[in-house]
Amino acid sequence: MSHPNAEASHPFLVIGSGPSGVIAALGLIRLGHRVLMLDCGKTPEKDAKKLGLQNRALPKSGLSFAVPRKTWFGSEFAYAPVGQQLGTGLVSSQARGGLSNVWGAASLPVTAKDLESWPIDLQDLSPHLAVASEELGVAGIRDDLESIFPFYAEPKTALDPSDQARLLEGHWKMRRDGLAKKGFRFGRSRLAVSAKNCGMDGHCLEGCEKDAIYHSTKTLEKLRANPSFQYLSGWQVIRVDEGPGSDPDVQVVARSLLEGERTFSAERVFLAAGPIETTRIVLQSRPDASRTLSLKYHPYFLLPVLIHQAVQAKSLDRLHTLSQLFLELDRPEISDRPVHLQIYTYNSFLKDRLHRVPFLLKRAAVIQGYLHPHSCDPIQILAAPADSAGKVELQFLAPKRRNVVKKIRQVSQEIFKNQFRLGMTPILPALKAALPGADHHTGGQFPMAEKPQSNQTDRLGRISGWKKTHIVDSSVLPDLPTATLTLTVMANSHRIATQAVAPNRLPHE
Numbered sequence: 001m002s003h004p005n006a007e008a009s010h011p012f013l014v015i016g017s018g019p020s021g022v023i024a025a026l027g028l029i030r031l032g033h034r035v036l037m038l039d040c041g042k043t044p045e046k047d048a049k050k051l052g053l054q055n056r057a058l059p060k061s062g063l064s065f066a067v068p069r070k071t072w073f074g075s076e077f078a079y080a081p082v083g084q085q086l087g088t089g090l091v092s093s094q095a096r097g098g099l100s101n102v103w104g105a106a107s108l109p110v111t112a113k114d115l116e117s118w119p120i121d122l123q124d125l126s127p128h129l130a131v132a133s134e135e136l137g138v139a140g141i142r143d144d145l146e147s148i149f150p151f152y153a154e155p156k157t158a159l160d161p162s163d164q165a166r167l168l169e170g171h172w173k174m175r176r177d178g179l180a181k182k183g184f185r186f187g188r189s190r191l192a193v194s195a196k197n198c199g200m201d202g203h204c205l206e207g208c209e210k211d212a213i214y215h216s217t218k219t220l221e222k223l224r225a226n227p228s229f230q231y232l233s234g235w236q237v238i239r240v241d242e243g244p245g246s247d248p249d250v251q252v253v254a255r256s257l258l259e260g261e262r263t264f265s266a267e268r269v270f271l272a273a274g275p276i277e278t279t280r281i282v283l284q285s286r287p288d289a290s291r292t293l294s295l296k297y298h299p300y301f302l303l304p305v306l307i308h309q310a311v312q313a314k315s316l317d318r319l320h321t322l323s324q325l326f327l328e329l330d331r332p333e334i335s336d337r338p339v340h341l342q343i344y345t346y347n348s349f350l351k352d353r354l355h356r357v358p359f360l361l362k363r364a365a366v367i368q369g370y371l372h373p374h375s376c377d378p379i380q381i382l383a384a385p386a387d388s389a390g391k392v393e394l395q396f397l398a399p400k401r402r403n404v405v406k407k408i409r410q411v412s413q414e415i416f417k418n419q420f421r422l423g424m425t426p427i428l429p430a431l432k433a434a435l436p437g438a439d440h441h442t443g444g445q446f447p448m449a450e451k452p453q454s455n456q457t458d459r460l461g462r463i464s465g466w467k468k469t470h471i472v473d474s475s476v477l478p479d480l481p482t483a484t485l486t487l488t489v490m491a492n493s494h495r496i497a498t499q500a501v502a503p504n505r506l507p508h509e
């Protein structure tokens, strides 16, 4: 492989090792460039996995359906403090691999309609959706959902659905037309999971013993095998300074517990610290940037359901417990974009709560629902001026929720009204509408625009005044995708990184 910038004094610098960081780095490395990745890089506590596996055997009890925080074998290393939260449920990460250490791996692409407010179209993004799908290893089957969410790479072998999911899917297939008339379309889940490595042990939600679920450390390890890639962990980036006038380099100031403060020089910088940490870095770098920003999110809810037909108790435990089925509800009077519903059947969470009521356990499932951000006002980010150490404190303010909760109730009522077509009855009193931001699908505070103004960025993720610093994570999405976030974020990150350095080259060339 040739190295076009081998003589250049400084590498390209990527900040963060989450999904948006590793895919940008991969694009740059494949184009033959040198890449330095700086990352807070927190790793799990020693023995976390061993202890987590031991704890699985311990009995748990309680009937509460409060949403528990998803952990990695009981460890919360993937989560970092967010700032002052006024009624929001935001999370951020300073971990190696970012939030992909605990994500649910659900992977649907953005739709052409979602891109209407973007300065690029589906044709621009498609080759990068293909690269991101391939890297994630999106597994699934070709079914009705393809008409809304095409595959951009050949799907990998799908995981076997659970018996409960098979029952529901069979029921829906027999009522396909009736469901379509009511605005429901359905299909199997699409997951970034390797079916051949999956142990089907029913513990996906607490950490995968066989490491079958994609996390971005997998791509990071691949990158680290390449001599043109360097990874420095334990470095928290404070700010980015583009040199004045003719200075060709970008200076990145970072702090490490062991080495104190250091400045790294880079030819270009790609900022992939996740929407919250990216906001902090931008505002610490640019005192002139807007101090009030709007963060988009998907209003999110959990709705337990009882499936009408019970499965055999003995068949319950051999399954994966990520999302089994996707159901899209298209009802313009509720939202101008479909509501995305993910069906989780029997899992350890339900087992812990319902093990004393086997009758329920054989029928229980949970719907995780996501409304489009168009259904709600955004979260406000308020930034204080930098302190003497140059640090900016952020405050996150939840919007009023009355309308959103009403819409979530409307969706639940639609499910209730169609319970016989859907073969499941929602337990409406157990509906839980989560706090804004608890969906973990947030972004859009520095949206790309054709003619960027104030806090907007250009189509390569640059805010005004920056020529060589590109934001590549969800911060720059003008509109969030209808369904899941990460596949689209990765595709856009790959597009920005590769087009910034090779504007006329397509990924497969």
Ligand SMILES: Cc1cc2nc3c(=O)[nH]c(=O)nc-3n(C[C@H](O)[C@H](O)[C@H](O)COP(=O)(O)OP(=O)(O)OC[C@H]3O[C@@H](n4cnc5c(N)ncnc54)[C@H](O)[C@@H]3O)c2cc1C
Residues within 6 Å of the ligand: 015, 016, 017, 018, 019, 020, 021, 038, 039, 040, 041, 042, 070, 091, 092, 093, 094, 095, 096, 097, 098, 099, 100, 102, 103, 104, 105, 106, 107, 235, 236, 237, 238, 272, 273, 274, 275, 277, 278, 281, 440, 441, 473, 474, 484, 485, 486, 487, 489
């Ligand atoms: C419980 C849960 C379930 C989810 N399920 C899904 C799902 O099913 N489907 C889906 O599409 N999405 C899901 N998500 C969202 C998904 O995890 C995120 O979209 C994705 O991780 C974002 O990637 P990122 O690289 O932009 O940021 P992150 O994953 O947040 O990574 C940020 C990286 O930046 C580094 N960093 C941060 N600050 C600094 C700094 N100052 N200096 C240096 N490095 C820094 C961190 O160490 C980290 O490596 C889920 C998230 C959670 C929490």
